[in-house]
Amino acid sequence: MADRMIFEKRFIRFKDISISERILNTVFLLTIGLGYLAALANMYYTHQGLDGKAGLSVDDVVISYYGSSTQTRLGTAVKGIMASNLKIKSDQDVILKWIQNGATETSYDDDIAPILNRDCIMCHTPAINPSLPNLTNYAGVSEVAKPGGVTIPTLVRVSHIHLFGIAFILFFIGRIFLLCEINVYVKRVAVVIPFAAMLLDVVSWFITKSIPEFAYVVIISGMLMGISMGIQILLSIYQMWFYKEN
Ligand code: HEC
Incomplete structure (x- = not known):
């Protein structure tokens, strides 16, 4: 044993x-x-x-990983040179939040398009200013809303x-x-x-x-x-x- x-x-x-x-x-x-x-x-x-x-x-x-709304061309613009075009100041946060949350198409239609149509597209339409970012549709807007x-x-x-x-x-x-x-x-x-x-x-x-x-x-x-x-x-x-x- x-x-x-x-x-x-x-x-x-x-x-x-x-x-x-x-x-x-x-x-x-x-x-x-x-x-x-x-x-x-x-x-x-x-x-x-x-x-x-x-x-x-x-x-x-x-x-750090996804990026920030303010690193995008759209985010920088609404906080800086384009800020004065916004008729309602708090819309700046609405746009920045939208970018931060992934800039999705559904919330674009609901929250973002009305703002841009009101304050931005008089200039940002290809027919008027072909060199400016096209802010009349989701494809154009999401182009400048990609975080780094x-x-x-x-x-x-x-x-x-x-x-x-x-x-x-x-x-x-x-x-x-x-x-x-x-x-x-x-x-x-x-x-x-x-x-x-x-x-x-x-x-x-x-x-x-x-x-x-x-x-x-x-x-x-x-x-x-x-x-x-x-x-x-x-x-x-x-x-x-x-x-x-x-
Ligand atoms: C009166 C005309 C006008 C209106 C209204 C206007 N913009 Fe602009 N936007 C311009 C011009 C001109 C430039 C180019 C400025 C430059 O390159 O210095 C520009 C540039 C931009 C750019 C590109 C900045 C870059 O990275 O080169 C963005 C994004 C932008 N605008 C967003 C907006 C938004 C959002 C609104 C509405 C709140 C708006 N713009 C309203 C004329 C306008």
């Missing part, structure tokens, strides 16, 4: 590794944790305040750096985390979550470029990656040093 036990398959856990290895693991995990906090701070400073309000918000994320946002080459660059860099980090964190004493099914799922969240995050950057609502997926998947990574780090450090079986 005792001999049979020797051949039973057993995987290594934290209790099997040396103190030196625990120290190495711990300094690695702490450094990564610190690096992650610095990355969060960096993200905060690059994206916060884009919407004109202090702090990081969903709007800031939308502006992040460019595809930039997204490709940032995503390849992210995928390569973070994959390494998550792999090493995951390898250490596998030495924890927890339910194996939980463990099998737990090692996949940060990778899946990172992939979803990167994919949703690209989608947010066209569909602003995806900013929520960017935020939620980013948070999920951070939280799942944080749990792996903290649980690993805890079990490495403080966990006593039974």
